[in-house]
Amino acid sequence: MSSRSVFRPGENCWRVEQADDFSIIVDADDYFGAIRRTMMAAERLIFLVGWDFDAGTTLGHPDVDDGAPRTVGDFIIWLTRQKPELEIKILLWSPALLASWMRLSNLPYLLRWKLHKRISVHLDGRHPLGSSHHQKMLVVDDRTAFCGGIDVTLDRWDTREHLDDNPSRHRPNGRPYGPWHDASSKFTGEAARSLGELCRMRWTRAGGEEIPLAAGLKPREDEHGQGFSFGRVCLAISRTEPAHLDEPRVVEIERLYVDMIMSARKLIYAESQYFASRAIAQALARRLTEPDGPEVILINPLASDNWLGAIAMDTARARLRESLRRHDPRDRFRIYHPVTASGQAIYVHSKLMIIDDEIVRVGSSNINNRSMRFDRECDVAFEARGDDALRRRIAGFRSVLLGEHLGVEAHEVENAMNIAGSAIGGVEALRKRTGLKSLRCYETPNVSDIEKWLADNEILDPEGPEELFEPIERRGLFRRRLRLPGRRGR
Incomplete structure (x- = not known):
């Protein structure tokens, strides 16, 4: 293959930035665990951008026991109680009455978050008729980012074994669902800051306030190496x-x-x-x-x-x-x-x-x-x-x-x-x-x-x-x- 890069900013990519550490995380058992640990390490700002969302989703293994609430709805509120300087911004696709936030599992949390001074939610319906906001991104303190295909919602969790019958693979009501294969990425460095900028662009066009980039925060050492790590790369x-x-x-x-x-x-x-x-x-x-x-x-x-x-x-x-x-x-x-x-x-x-x-x-x-x-x-x-x-x-x-x-x-x-x-x-x-x-x-x-x-x-x-x-x-x-x-x- 030619040494000439395939990436051309302005044509087939927005920009190319260095990722100090880049990993691909396969399947939601590892992914939910990774984002749980990263969010628990947050200091100032979390951006969660999704296509689908369910507050009743267990963030991590269904049997996770680390002292924090298991479901993401309660987990988000718990984080702000533990970290008085932390702000959380949640941006969800809003396809009118079909929206995931209309589920009974989400409505109580939307009300609680609306009354919370440091949790903000925007429901983004700014798109052409029939289109959707399909991005799945999480950025923590502009230092660690996730980008891939996994939404924080029901029926996504599975292990890499994809067993025929996994007693842990079920919905909150106990109903089982079938094996599910998925993937996402995790990265740090300037590439993570760029994804933070992209989240801000989405946030402001959905009616959110301007948010300055976090400064002076470096990823913790235990943030590296989760998933299949490729080390330092230039990321398009x-x-x-x-x-x-x-x-x-x-x-x-x-x-x-x-x-x-x-x-x-x-x-x-x-x-x-x-x-x-x-x-x-x-x-x-x-x-x-x-x-x-x-x-x-x-x-x-x-x-x-x-x-x-x-x-x-x-x-x-x-x-x-x-x-x-x-x-x-x-x-x-x-x-x-x-x-x-x-x-x-x-x-x-x-x-x-x-x-x-x-x-x-x-x-x-x-x-x-x-x-x-x-x-x-x-x-x-x-x-x-x-x-x-x-x-x-x-x-x-x-x-x-x-x-x-x-x-x-x-x-x-x-x-x-x-x-x-x-x-x-x-x-x-x-x-x-x-x-x-x-x-x-x-x-x-x-x-x-x-x-x-x-x-x-x-x-x-x-x-x-x-x-x-x-x-x-x-x-x-x-x-x-x-x-x-x-x-x-x-």
């Missing part, structure tokens, strides 16, 4: 922001996805809740047609967990997958679904991509049109840039992820790939083992005519606010066919 922060009122559209995330795909040499590995973006499919089609192009492994859930996703996203995935077959003469593209040892589907909610042993990104954006141009998103990414030790860490992290899905250790993944001479060959060899967690190959389902029409015309997955109002005959997954983009330098 990328956004999606829809055009709205006097605010221009920002498509940094889509551009970075495409640029990363076009830079790949051997392997594109991605985990996403959906596969429904025409722009991403076009970039993949271009690479799959090349004689020496990369392999592509995409980890998806078996099916969406909601009716909208089932109608729009699952059907679009089927249509795009079949279209890509025509551009994949060497059979280098696979979609897999993780399942438990007994065959139960593990829901994939993570949003990450790894290019070769060179680039890693994680964030809130899904591989669908909404995340590329219509919803508000935030991703972070870093490059190895010739650092062999960092390249080994990236390769090792990818093997850890595949090992989690396949029920084997990371070194077994690496050995299988080396023996097969390819990533897909290694996965195929390992997934045929019985009695273990595994990956199942995607099979294109039969879809009805109405489902095809909904997917092809992007009724439920628009690229932007203007598409909601353009004529049907000008919309759709295939209105420009799978146009192959020009290839950038590697």
Whole structure:
């Protein structure tokens, strides 16, 4: 890979800043524990920005016992009692009557927080019709930040074992839910301060007051090394922001996805809740047609967990997958679904991509049109840039992820790939083992005519606010066919 950076501030990222320590945290058991510890270390300011929120969520393991309240609603109030100088700012998406804050579990806390002098809540509905604020960010004292795909809400907690039956995996009413796979990131340094600035931009445009940046605070030593640590990196922060009122559209995330795909040499590995973006499919089609192009492994859930996703996203995935077959003469593209040892589907909610042993990104954006141009998103990414030790860490992290899905250790993944001479060959060899967690190959389902029409015309997955109002005959997954983009330098 070229030593030239893929990141271009102002085009495919907002800015690039140093993270003194960067980690990726896999699954909410570790994530909820990490943010709990970081919030307990806060001194002056906490920003919590989310798409979904439930005050009844246990922050940490369901059996956490550290002297503080378990549920996040009580935990936030407890923090302010322990720390008289601490202020907490909570910014939640507000989709009118569908809002998470209308739940009975949230309403009492909103009232208590409203009366609290150092807890402020804004419900942000400033976006185009049909759009959402999908970012999931937490910034503490402008020194430690989290950015990824995990909301502080129900049905997210799970361990990395993703057991068939975990007695701790249940809702507050005791009702169990299925295994859930997710990911987020944690970082310190100037990159964390930048994410604090982004939170402030969201806060003020939602009607909040101006808040000065915290100064003179350094991360505690025990703040480092949580999750899978990559050490010091230069971190790109990328956004999606829809055009709205006097605010221009920002498509940094889509551009970075495409640029990363076009830079790949051997392997594109991605985990996403959906596969429904025409722009991403076009970039993949271009690479799959090349004689020496990369392999592509995409980890998806078996099916969406909601009716909208089932109608729009699952059907679009089927249509795009079949279209890509025509551009994949060497059979280098696979979609897999993780399942438990007994065959139960593990829901994939993570949003990450790894290019070769060179680039890693994680964030809130899904591989669908909404995340590329219509919803508000935030991703972070870093490059190895010739650092062999960092390249080994990236390769090792990818093997850890595949090992989690396949029920084997990371070194077994690496050995299988080396023996097969390819990533897909290694996965195929390992997934045929019985009695273990595994990956199942995607099979294109039969879809009805109405489902095809909904997917092809992007009724439920628009690229932007203007598409909601353009004529049907000008919309759709295939209105420009799978146009192959020009290839950038590697």
